Each structure stands twice: as C-alpha cells, then as structure tokens.
Amino acid sequence: MTLYTSTVVTPRRRSRVWAKFGESTAFALGLPILLLVIWGVWATLAPEKFFPSPIEIAQAFVQTWIGPAFVSDVLPSLARLAVGIILSIVIGIGAGLVIGLTRWLRELLEPVFEFFRAVPPPVLIPIVAALLGSNDVMKVVVIVAGAVWPVLLNTIEGVRATDSVMTETARSFALTRGERLRHLVLPSASPRIMAGVRQCLSIALILMVISEMFYSSAGLGFRIVYFQRNYLIADMWSGIVLLGLIGILLAVIFGFVERRVLRWYHGIKEVEHA
Amino acid sequence: MPDTLLTVEHLRKVYEASTGDVEAIGDISFTMAAGELVCIVGPSGCGKTTLLKCIAGLLRPTSGSIELRGHAVTGPPPNMALVFQEYGRSLYPWLTVRGNVELPLKHKKLSRDERDRLIDDALTAVGLDHAGKAYPWQLSGGMQQRVAIARAVAYQPEVLIMDEPFAAVDAQTRADLEDLVRALHRDRGMSILFVTHDIDESVYLGERVIVLSKSPTWVQEDLTIDLAPERDQITTRAQPRFTELRTHVYEQIQRAKRGEALRPTA
Numbered sequence: 001m002t003l004y005t006s007t008v009v010t011p012r013r014r015s016r017v018w019a020k021f022g023e024s025t026a027f028a029l030g031l032p033i034l035l036l037v038i039w040g041v042w043a044t045l046a047p048e049k050f051f052p053s054p055i056e057i058a059q060a061f062v063q064t065w066i067g068p069a070f071v072s073d074v075l076p077s078l079a080r081l082a083v084g085i086i087l088s089i090v091i092g093i094g095a096g097l098v099i100g101l102t103r104w105l106r107e108l109l110e111p112v113f114e115f116f117r118a119v120p121p122p123v124l125i126p127i128v129a130a131l132l133g134s135n136d137v138m139k140v141v142v143i144v145a146g147a148v149w150p151v152l153l154n155t156i157e158g159v160r161a162t163d164s165v166m167t168e169t170a171r172s173f174a175l176t177r178g179e180r181l182r183h184l185v186l187p188s189a190s191p192r193i194m195a196g197v198r199q200c201l202s203i204a205l206i207l208m209v210i211s212e213m214f215y216s217s218a219g220l221g222f223r224i225v226y227f228q229r230n231y232l233i234a235d236m237w238s239g240i241v242l243l244g245l246i247g248i249l250l251a252v253i254f255g256f257v258e259r260r261v262l263r264w265y266h267g268i269k270e271v272e273h274a
Numbered sequence: 275m276p277d278t279l280l281t282v283e284h285l286r287k288v289y290e291a292s293t294g295d296v297e298a299i300g301d302i303s304f305t306m307a308a309g310e311l312v313c314i315v316g317p318s319g320c321g322k323t324t325l326l327k328c329i330a331g332l333l334r335p336t337s338g339s340i341e342l343r344g345h346a347v348t349g350p351p352p353n354m355a356l357v358f359q360e361y362g363r364s365l366y367p368w369l370t371v372r373g374n375v376e377l378p379l380k381h382k383k384l385s386r387d388e389r390d391r392l393i394d395d396a397l398t399a400v401g402l403d404h405a406g407k408a409y410p411w412q413l414s415g416g417m418q419q420r421v422a423i424a425r426a427v428a429y430q431p432e433v434l435i436m437d438e439p440f441a442a443v444d445a446q447t448r449a450d451l452e453d454l455v456r457a458l459h460r461d462r463g464m465s466i467l468f469v470t471h472d473i474d475e476s477v478y479l480g481e482r483v484i485v486l487s488k489s490p491t492w493v494q495e496d497l498t499i500d501l502a503p504e505r506d507q508i509t510t511r512a513q514p515r516f517t518e519l520r521t522h523v524y525e526q527i528q529r530a531k532r533g534e535a536l537r538p539t540a
Contacts, residue, residue, distance in 0.1 A: 173378035
C-alpha cells in the first residue's frame with residue numbers, strides 16, 4: 001500500500017531551470033524555423049526557379065558538399081582562410097605594438113594607413129594576381145591585405161591608451177621592456193585588439209570568397225559562381241548556406257576565445273553595472 | 275650619527291610650457307635616516323607629487339641631486355617601492371591579487387619557494403591572505419589599497435614611498451590603513467616616506483613632519499614629532515601634545531598658504 005503518493009514534492013527549481021533552457025532555445029531557434037516554414041510553404045505554392053524550396057537546397061547541400069567536393073573545394077578554402085586570419089592577427093598585433101609604442105613612426109604612418117584602410121580590398125585582386133600569379137599565395141595576400149587593418153589600427157589605439165599610472169607603476173618596479181609588453185601593454189590593449197579581431201574575421205571570410213571568384217578553378221567562391229553560371233540554382237544556394245555556417249563557426253570560436261581572454265574585462269563591466 | 279638613507283639636495287624643478295616656465299619646486303633639501311617614518315605635508319598644489327616623482331626617479335629634476343644609499347637617483351631605483359593614490363589605476367585588473375603582488379618579483383632572481391613565501395608573508399601582513407585568488411576589482415577601495423601595499427612590501431624595498439595613499443578611501447578605512455602603515459614601520463622597521471595633505475594624518479603617523487611652502491616650494495619647517503612610538507587612534511589623538519603639534523602644523527600650513535614664511539637664502 002502506498003499511502004503518501006500525493007505528497008511527493010516535485011523539485012520546482014529543476015523544472016524551472018529546464019523551462020528557462022527551453023525558453024531560450026525556443027527564442028534562439030524560433031524565428032529561423034518560422035522563416036524556413038514560410039519559405040517552404042511559399043516555394044510549394046508558387047514554385048520559382050531562382051528560389052527553390054529549403055528541402056531541395058538541403059538535398060543539394062548533401063549531394064554537393066558531402067563527398068569529394070569537401071576535400072577539393074571546401075578544405076583548401078578553409079585552409080587559406082585560416083592562414084589569412086592568423087597572418088592578419090599576428091602581423092596586426094606585432095606591427096601595432098611597435099607603431100603604437102613609437103611616437104614618430106605613428107605620426108609618419110597614420111595618414112597612409114587611413115588611405116589604405118579606405119581602399120576597398122577586392123580592387124587589389126587584379127594587381128596582386130598580376131604580380132604573384134593566380135595561386136594560394138595571391139589569395140592569402142588578398143585576405144591579409146584587407147583583414148589586417150582593423151587589428152592593426154585597433155592595436156595601435158589600444159597601446160596608446162595604456163593608463164599612465166599603470167605605466168608609472170611598471171617603471172617604478174623596474175619591469176623590463178619585455179615584461180612591460182607582456183604584462184601591461186598587451187593585456188591593457190586586449191579589449192581593443194579583440195574588437196579588431198572580430199571585424200577581421202568577417203572581412204577575411206568575404207575576401208576568401210571574392211578572391212576565389214576570379215582566376216580560380218577551385219574553392220567555395222569558384223563553386224558558387226560556377227553553379228550560378230550553369231543555372232544550378234539549388235547548388236548555388238547550398239554554397240551560400242555553407243558560407244553562412246562557416247561564419248557562425250568563426251563567431252562561436254571567437255566567442256569562446258574572447259570569453260577566456262577578456263574574462264577580467266567583462267568582470268569589471270559586470271561589477272560596474274551591478 | 276644616524277644611518278642616512280635618502281638625501282635630497284637643492285632640488286629644483288621647472289616645467290617648461292609654451293605659455294612660460296612654471297617653477298614647481300624652488301629649492302628643497304632634506305635627509306631621511308634608515309628606519310624613519312617621515313611625513314611630507316603642504317598646501318594643495320605645492321608640488322608634493324612632483325617631489326615624489328623626482329625622488330622615485332620617474333621625473334628628472336631641473337637641478338639639484340637625490341641620493342639613495344649614496345647612489346644618485348637617475349631612474350627608478352631597484353630598492354624603492356611606490357604606492358600611488360589611484361589604487362584603481364595602479365593595480366592590473368587582468369591579474370589576480372596574488373598575480374599583482376608577484377609581478378614585480380618576476381625579474382628578481384628568486385626561487386619559486388622564496389617568491390611564494392614573500393607573497394604569502396606580504397598578503398598576511400596586510401590582512402588579505404584569504405583573497406589571493408580574487409581580482410582587484412572584486413574588492414573594496416580600502417582592500418585594493420592593501421593589495422598595492424602588499425605588492426610594495428613583497429618587493430622588499432629599502433624605502434617605501436606613499437603618495438597620498440588614503441585620500442580616496444572613507445574615514446574608517448583610512449584609520450585602519452594608517453594603523454597598518456604604523457605596524458609595518460614598527461614591526462618590520464620599514465623606512466617610509468609618506469606624502470599627505472591631511473595634517474592630522476601626518477602628525478599621527480610621522481616621527482618627523484616636513485612642512486612644505488606653497489609653490490615654488492621649499493622646506494618651511496622640519497618638525498620632530500615627539501609622541502610615543504605606540505600610537506592609537508583614540509588615545510594618541512586625545513593627547514594634549516598631539517593637539518599642540520597638529521595646531522602648530524596647521525598654523526604653518528596657513529602661513530605657507532599666505533606666503534608669509536620667508537624663503538631661506540641659499
């Protein structure tokens with residue numbers, strides 16, 4: 001005989017946590033799912049050659065990208081993107097530190113930088129291709145030539161904004177140049193640097209695609225243009241979806257790194273707003 | 275013959291500006307013996323911070339000399355530590371409390387154990403042995419200033435220089451921190467040069483109070499504080515001798531403000 005079955009207390013806390021989780025997931029996925037449904041219904045009711053239904057695109061996605069094309073087109077594109085991003089960050093931070101710490105260099109270079117930053121990077125493609133030929137190096141150079149600027153200029157600004165009292169503290173404790181760079185200048189500039197890296201990622205992705213649209217015979221950008229010229233519309237859309245997914249992946253990796261590097265910075269913001 | 279630690283001789287500092295030169299410090303001379311706690315007090319804007327920065331080797335004097343243990347100070351000397359007024363800008367927010375205290379020790383050639391012992395000892399001395407893993411911005415203002423003091427203590431300087439360190443904390447915290455400075459001086463024999471604009475604080479803390487004139491600055495009076503070394507916020511401040519001394523310093527500051535005191539002819 002079980003007499004007290006009705007007195008079992010449900011763990012409310014836990015159910016509330018799950019409700020909260022479900023709620024935020026519903027919010028995050030709700031609109032995309034709704035849009036997909038509308039799109040799917042629309043595409044079935046009024047078929048239109050240039051806007052295939054999401055199911056067709058999903059089928060094209062599986063057929064096109066899962067298989068040999070992943071090795072011949074996607075991986076090389078991702079490799080060039082990765083090399084381009086890493087070079088942009090390394091060159092941007094390295095040169096930014098030197099220029100930010102050297103007053104005369106900064107005054108000499110800043111007007112020139114404003115000009116280069118203002119030049120839309122895709123116009124460099126014909127010139128770089130003429131100089132280097134159409135190869136991986138050309139594509140990486142194009143990515144770096146466009147994506148390095150936000151990192152470089154933000155690093156310079158961040159280094160310049162190092163607090164004077166913090167600098168005097170480091171001097172009074174006779175920290176060496178290297179120690180000051182590593183323990184003071186770099187961390188203090190890191191919020192600005194990370195803001196630059198965030199911009200760098202999206203510019204690099206754009207330039208990866210564009211650099212492959214010209215003088216190319218492989219890669220994501222080439223494939224998308226190829227599908228479009230051959231009226232393979234669902235395949236073209238599947239390429240665009242893949243680009244979007246790569247963009248999200250970059251954002252997720254960035255978010256993970258940023259939370260670790262700038263934990264102190266977000267902590268201060270939280271304390272200030274509390 | 276006292277053991278001379280710091281000698282400041284005919285120090286003069288002129289700031290060159292486009293609108294004309296500004297003479298911040300006219301002519302300052304004084305000496306400080308090892309193990310002393312000397313307070314420097316003066317009217318606001320009298321160049322106290324300029325004087326400290328010159329002594330700390332952060333600012334080059336226009337003329338005159340500063341010697342620490344017989345060596346001329348031309349850059350920040352390795353046997354000196356500074357505590358700034360702006361604790362929020364002198365601690366590094368990306369390092370933990372422990373990391374902040376450890377940083378200046380990194381290039382001192384110490385073993386891991388020795389370094390850890392110094393850090394633990396310094397944090398215990400300021401009463402923060404439980405907060406090593408916290409970040410400075412998680413602490414109150416008074417606790418942050420304790421971290422800055424711990425960092426200076428762990429550095430094992432021959433002289434500790436404090437630039438209005440308690441000007442930005444509330445009165446109760448301030449009293450606690452004053453007693454902490456007294457304790458460091460008494461228990462560890464630390465030599466401390468303490469700059470303040472607070473007359474009561476200078477008399478309560480110091481064994482000597484150097485009163486500065488208004489800018490261009492010189493030493494208006496060098497006063498020995500003949501209070502007992504054991505000091506207490508309540509009883510010491512209630513002593514008639516304390517009141518006499520603080521009234522005396524107060525009058526000197528008033529004279530300095532009015533520019534009545536005569537500049538000594540060199």
